Structures are given as structure tokens and as C-alpha cells.
Amino acid sequence: MSIKSFQPPQRILMGPGPSDVSARVLAAMARPTIGHLDPAFVSMMDEMKILLKYAFKTDNELTMPVSAPGSAGMETCFVNLVEPGNKVIVCQNGVFGGRMKENVERCGGTAVMVQDDWGRAVDPQKLEDALKANPDARIVAFVHAETSTGAISDARTLVEIAHKHNCLAIVDAVTSLGGSPLKVDEWKIDAIYSGTQKCLSSTPGLSPVTFSENAMEKIKNRKTKVQSWFMDLNLVMGYWGGATKRAYHHTAPINALYGLHEALVILQEEGIESSWARHHKNHLALRAGLEAMGLTFIVPEKERLPQLNAIGIPEGVDEAAVRNILLNDYQLEIGAGLGAMAGKVWRIGLMGHASNQRNILLCLTALDDALGRVKAPIKRGVAIDAANKLFTA
Ligand SMILES: *Cc1c(COP(=O)(O)O)cnc(C)c1O
Secondary structure, eight states: OOOOOOOOOOOEEESSSOOOOOHHHHHHHTSOOOOTTOHHHHHHHHHHHHHHHHHHTOOOSEEEEESSOHHHHHHHHHHHHOOTTOEEEEEESSHHHHHHHHHHHHTTOEEEEEEOOTTSOOOHHHHHHHHHHOTTOOEEEEESEETTTTEEOOHHHHHHHHHHTTOEEEEEOTTTTTTSOOOTTTTTOSEEEOOSSSTTOSOSSOEEEEEOHHHHHHHHTOSSOOSOTTTOHHHHHHHHOSSSOOOOSSOOOHHHHHHHHHHHHHHHHHOHHHHHHHHHHHHHHHHHHHHHHTOOBSSOGGGBOTTEEEEEOOTTOOHHHHHHHHHHHHOEEEEEOOGGGTTTEEEEEOOGGGOSHHHHHHHHHHHHHHHHHTTOSOOOSOHHHHHHHHHHO
16 A cells, blocks of 8 residues: 555635635644643633624524534534424525425424525515415524525525514525625524535534524423434533533534634634625626626526626536636636536635635636637636726726
């Protein structure tokens, strides 16, 4: 055997996640591993909770990172809140709403699906109608930022409708946290999960979550045990909870948590509102460049997610060939379509640390070159000027 150390290539990540991780975060992760009950580590955990509350804009006591990726944050919300026999209204407008249905059913619940077109926001009226038709529903679930299509939904309104009908609201904020306005307390969201590898720009593998008091109440009053031992919040809180002495539940991913801590410190330095504004501004610049070339967005303007730009593939273009040119000649990764969107769109991410002027100019230059080489019907040589107008404005 003579296998050598793994040396990944240096890429620029402009897909649907993971996004570029800054040198500061990587350096933090290389610091010495200490015990998960070491007093120094426990104080870092306390800071982590404060930083996450800041990012989520909440005072919820139960705010912490689940020790697994965004999908596990999703599962944590569902296994704790859905009891066998519960009816859950799931709004679906892309891939991730479909996963919510899977979760509900695996918890023994019934999912009532409210379908919207892929590439559109969730329609509040359809949710209202579904709740009227299903007065026994107790939970509403939806995706705030659909990464599969690049559409953002009006979370505040959807939660308001859920509450009007005595339902708790579970929200997927994997791609919105840090990139789009999100106010957990003001919008009264009951349970919400995110990920570290999208707009927080830390490494994949952790899922920040936060639960309201109403959600906690439902979890405490469950008639059945949570089906997952690992994700049972009653047990996890023995380690992450503040009031009691911390006890071993599982070995926390120590160094990954250093990375998230650093990423959240960076977010705090920038300011959450400034981060939202930066994501929006950079989206406008990328958009100007793409549209100047003649490329088009699949999501109507008002429903577009700034950090995930889904654009149609020009007639006759081999979409994989273009992505290969970007990856091989520019070290630049953009995303392919997912699910029903496979082969129909490219997904250009402008998430977290990767959302900056250099990346936008590089991406436009690379697309101009690659699309030229595959003889796509686009306007060449105009994208950079169009984007730069927005940076110098
Ligand atoms: C990425 C993503 C997830 C899943 O997160 P993983 O970290 O890949 O498990 C869930 N929901 C949305 C909206 C996402 O973008």
C-alpha cells in the first residue's frame, strides 16, 4: 500500500452548497482537539448558543447545532414534533418539501401535500385552503429558501396562517440563514433548522436548530417516546442545555464546532443585516451580467433567492459540458439541476464567503468563454461591464 495524503484541488464553490470556506474558519478547525466536557469547550458551547441566537434573531432557550448535516436538523424537527397519527400540512415547491413528506410519514404521521409549481414561492392562499379543509392538522411545514429552484417564500405570512389555525410551523432555513432576512422571534417560527455549508460558509456536517416555547411544550407533552434516540431533544438537552450540569450524550464534533464558532464570529463582525444586504447586492450584479448575455432566470423577480440563481440552459447546449469547462479550466463549480429540474437549469450559488465581486466576475468570464466554445446563442463580451456597473453604482 502506498496511498498518499489526500490533497483536494483548490476550487471556487458557486453551487448550491457547500460554499467556499474562509481561511479563518479552516484555521479554527485545525486548533487542538479537547474533550467535549472540558470547561474550555463548554464555554465555547455557551458562546455558540449566543452566536446562533444572533443569527436566527431569537431568544429561544433551545438553540444549538445538531451534530450532523442539514438533513439531520430536518429530521430532528420532525421526529420530535410529529407523533404517530398527527396530520401535517407540507407545502412543496421543490425537492426539499418532498423530503419533509418522507419525514412525516416515517414518524407515523399523515402528510397533506400542498403543491406549488417548481420555481415559484409557496402560495399562502393554498395553505389557507388546506388548513380549512383539514381542521385536525396540528403542524405546517415549508421550505423558506428552496435551493433546488432558487425561490424564496414569505415565511412570516405562512407562519401567521399556520398559527391562525392552531398549528405549529416547522421551517427549513438551510439556505436562507445568513443570506436572506429571517427573524425567528418576530415571525414566531416554532421550529427551524439550517445548515453550516450554505450562507454561513463553514464546513458541511452541522445543523443549527432552534425551537420556540410552544414547540418545547409539545415535545415535553408527547405521549410516545421520540423514535430516534440520537435526535430526542429531551436527551440532547442534557448535553447542550444550560441549566443543568452537562452530561455525556454523544461526543460532539469538536473541531467542526470550532469552525462554526469562527464562521458565526465572522457573521457577527459583518452584522447579520449587512450580510443580507451583501447577498442581495451581489445577486443584482450577477443577474445584470447573466441577463446581458441573454440568459434568463426561471423564478419570477419578486420570488428570487439572491444566494441561489437558477437560470435556464440555452437551446441545444450540453449543460454538463459547460460545467466541465468551468470546473477544469476555471476551478469553478456551479450546480446542475436537481430532481425535476435536472438538465433544465444551472444553479449558481452566491453563498456566504463565496458571495463577492471577484467570484461574480470570474463566473461571468468563465461562462462567456464556455458558452462561446459550445457555440451557445449568447451575447459575448458584455457581461462584465453590465455587472461592474452595479459594483461602481
Ligand atoms: C442543502 C439543503 C438541505 C440538506 O442539507 P444537508 O446538509 O445536505 O443535509 C435541506 N434543505 C435545503 C433547502 C437545502 O438547501
